Amino acid sequence: MRRGSLIQLTAIALVAGAICTAVALAIPWLPVDAGKEAHRIHFVFWFTTIICIGVFSVVAAVLIYSVWKFRAGPDDDSDGPPVHGHTGIEIAWTAVPAVLVTAISIVSAIVLAQNGDAGSNPLIIKVTAQQFAWTFTYPDGTTQGSLTIPEGRHTKLDITSKDVIHSFWVPQLSQKQDAVPGQHNFLVITPTRTGTFPVICTELCGLGHSVMRSHVTIMTAAGFAAFQRSGGKAPAGPPGLAVFQQNGCGGCHTFKPAAATGNVGPDLDKLKQFAAQAGRGPLATFIKESIVTPAAYVAPGFPEGMPHIYGSQIPAGKLDQLVQYLAAGSK
Numbered sequence: 533m534r535r536g537s538l539i540q541l542t543a544i545a546l547v548a549g550a551i552c553t554a555v556a557l558a559i560p561w562l563p564v565d566a567g568k569e570a571h572r573i574h575f576v577f578w579f580t581t582i583i584c585i586g587v588f589s590v591v592a593a594v595l596i597y598s599v600w601k602f603r604a605g606p607d608d609d610s611d612g613p614p615v616h617g618h619t620g621i622e623i624a625w626t627a628v629p630a631v632l633v634t635a636i637s638i639v640s641a642i643v644l645a646q647n648g649d650a651g652s653n654p655l656i657i658k659v660t661a662q663q664f665a666w667t668f669t670y671p672d673g674t675t676q677g678s679l680t681i682p683e684g685r686h687t688k689l690d691i692t693s694k695d696v697i698h699s700f701w702v703p704q705l706s707q708k709q710d711a712v713p714g715q716h717n718f719l720v721i722t723p724t725r726t727g728t729f730p731v732i733c734t735e736l737c738g739l740g741h742s743v744m745r746s747h748v749t750i751m752t753a754a755g756f757a758a759f760q761r762s763g764g765k766a767p768a769g770p771p772g773l774a775v776f777q778q779n780g781c782g783g784c785h786t787f788k789p790a791a792a793t794g795n796v797g798p799d800l801d802k803l804k805q806f807a808a809q810a811g812r813g814p815l816a817t818f819i820k821e822s823i824v825t826p827a828a829y830v831a832p833g834f835p836e837g838m839p840h841i842y843g844s845q846i847p848a849g850k851l852d853q854l855v856q857y858l859a860a861g862s863k
C-alpha cells in the first residue's frame with residue numbers, strides 16, 4: 533500500500549474515532565455510581581466502549597476509503613479485478629478480536645468475583661417482594677417499606693418473593709437481582725455516596741408493576757447507627773400510617789393522608805362513597821372485609837380483587853390500626 537493511502541486511511545480513522553469519542557463523552561449514558569460494585573461495572577462499560585470505538589474507527593476508515601477510492605464510473609460496466617484472500621490480513625482480523633474479547637471476559641470475570649464478595653461481616657437485610665411492594669427486614673427484626681443502609685459497609689441483600697417473580701434494581705447501584713418465590717438470591721452492595729435513590733421492580737409482575745417502587749437511603753455510618761438506635765422508626769404519624777407503608781398499600785392505592793398515588797386499585801380517599809355504594813355494613817366493617825376477604829366484594833370497574841394475602845399477613849392489632857386510619861382519612 534502506498535504511503536499516501538495509509539495516511540488518508542489513518543486520517544479517516546482518527547476523525548471517526550474522535551466523533552465517536554465525543555458522542556461517548558458528551559452524553560451521560562450512566563447514572564452516578566453510589567457503590568463500589570457500580571463503580572466496577574461502570575469501569576467494564578468504559579473498557580468495552582473504548583475497544584468498540586477502536587474497532588469502529590478501523591472499520592469506518594476502510595469502508596469510507598473504499599467507497600471513495602474504488603467507486604466505479606457511471607459507464608463502467610466491467611467486472612472488478614479478480615482478488616484472492618490475503619492470509620496476513622485474515623490472521624490479523626482473527627487474532628486481534630480474539631485478544632480483545634478475551635480481555636473483556638477476563639476483566640468481567642474479575643469484576644463479577646469482586647462484586648459477589650460480601651466480606652466477613654456484612655449487614656444482612658432481607659428483601660421481600662410481593663404484588664406490588666417491597667419490604668426490608670433488618671437484623672433486629674424491624675421491617676420497613678424502604679431501604680436504609682450505611683455508607684462504606686458491605687450490605688448483603690437476601691432477596692425473595694411471596695407471589696410471582698419480581699426484580700430488584702437501583703440504577704445508581706447498577707446491579708439487578710430477581711426476587712423468586714421459594715428461592716433466596718443475594719446481592720452485595722457497598723455504598724460510597726450518601727443520598728436517596730429509587731428502588732424499581734424490573735420484572736413485569738402484574739397490574740401494579742409500574743408503581744412497584746420504593747427508595748433506598750444511604751446514610752453516613754454515624755447516621756445509620758442513630759437510625760438503628762431509634763429502632764428504625766418510620767417518620768412519626770398515626771400508627772395506621774406505618775402499617776399502610778409497611779404493607780405497600782400506596783403501590784396500588786391513592787390515599788391523600790399517606791401521600792399515596794397508586795392507581796391499580798380503588799382510590800381510598802373515596803372509601804365512604806364506596807362503602808355506601810357497596811351496601812355491606814358500616815365503613816369500618818366494609819374496610820376490614822375488603823382487606824381480609826377481598827373477593828367478597830370487588831369494586832365495579834376493577835378486573836380483580838386485591839391479593840388475598842393481607843388478612844394473614846397483617847397481625848390483628850395492626851389491622852385494626854389500619855382500618856381506623858383508612859376510615860378516619862376517607863371522605
Ligand code: CUA
Pocket residue numbers: 661662663664697698699733734735736737738740741742744
Ligand atoms: Cu414486581 Cu414488577
